[in-house]
Amino acid sequence: MINMTANIAGVHFKNPIIMASGTFGFGREYSKLYDVSLLGGISGKGLTLNPKAGNPGVRVYETASGMLNSVGLENPGVEAFIVKELPYWETLDTARLVNLGGNTLPDYVLGAELIQRDADARSAAGKPAVDMIELNISCPNVKEGGIAFGVKTPAAQEVVRAVRAATKLPLAVKLSPNAEDIAEMAEMCQEEGADAISLINTISGMKIDVRRRRSVFNNLYAGLSGPAIKPVALRMVHQVAKRVSIPVIGMGGITSATDIIEFIMAGATVIQVGTYNFMNLRAGSTLVEELQEFMIEENISSLEEIRGII
């Protein structure tokens, strides 16, 4: 029997495949196509304390082996999520990550407190529905003056510390590949009490419509994801995994079992799958099956055997 399981801060993953935030909604849509409980986990659409309408204009553009998105964190807000989505999450047998973003420091803290309070109430009733918070410090312009939290380590440190104090839930911090020094950023998160590091978020990119002589995006820049970013993601996972002792959740361009194995070999404990969900609406069930087959074929009995071997 092969063992695909993993564990992060007491959270059990039946396999290392988690669906990445923003590409999987809260799982409902995909559950019409396959049983999402066969996944290792789901990271929900990024939430902010208050609802956000997201960006106007074109929100997606294809590139060579990737896509640019400018969704702008459209989301229903933490409270609506708790009321409308958590009862559904309760019914799922998979690890559930709440992806939490913010505009200001108090937003992050209040959001984390609301989730903690609800998690307490639910576990008192014997039905915990949130297994982990994935703190997204990769969203831009979070403070007046406009330095993204995720780029400069001191700014990021403030958020991680405040959120760590606001919740007892296992905390993964999702880093931006646009960070000045990704390994330093990860070390800081570990020191501040993070239980895991998620990386990478999308890479800031651009597309110009030459006939209209303007960027296709109202916001000028957009986030690049998909196979195009896999080499960068893999390198960053490798760098970070070498520097920290907490688990790394790796992602960026994964579309196959061998991609997953690459990330595990680079040091990831579990991985996330984003853009591939659009290329194959049944990505989750395809990958779980493929990974199992690959491990049998390659005589890998557990992911431990190959984790971080590079």
Add this chain to the structure above:
Amino acid sequence: MATVISNERLADGVYHLRVEGDYGGAMGQFYMLRAWGAFPLLSRPLSIHQVNDDGVEFLYHVVGEGTKILAELEPGDSLELEGPFGSGFPAVDGKVALVGGGIGIAPLYYCAQELPGSDIYLGFSREAFRTEAFRPLAAELTVNVGGLVLDSVDFSSYDHIFVCGPHPMLKAAQLKGRAAQAAGKGPKVYLSLENRMACGIGACLVCSVSCRDGQRKACADGPVFLADEVIFHD
């Protein structure tokens, strides 16, 4: 995996694709199509042109990479279809006009079958196609090449008007609907939007449509919207 029955060229860059299998769907719904591996990255949304016992049919215009690959499909080739997705045109009673511009006629053929006795208006910029297939299904068929087909439609004489076509046409239809309503006539105007999509099922939010009651998803809440609900930004 689905199998191509035929993929016939109807006009310059316009193809009629018939796919075999047990595929259902309602008028105005769409499928996500993919006849390639990893690249292009995204699947392409195409409206249902018709469904019958043999399978499902599409009418498409070659505009870029994906549709170019579709145009090369031959009978017996396979492709991936996911769907049907979206909420299509409503089943309605009363006097109905179906108004299509260019490749926007694609979903209207299925509407014409479901709503016999509708007046059908088909507009083309250069070359008309597939109009003869519509003729037996129409109470009255109006074909316009090179002009604005919307100008032929008297909005005040219909209860329901379904419109699919290029962006400027949809905006114009919204205005004409409003003008008719202001004059005391109340046609309900429905627009089929073609926002760019990634997932097609309501999970990624790249297809967002600004509506009076907030953001809606073109793929899951639409692609068909009541014209009055939609806020056009450009």
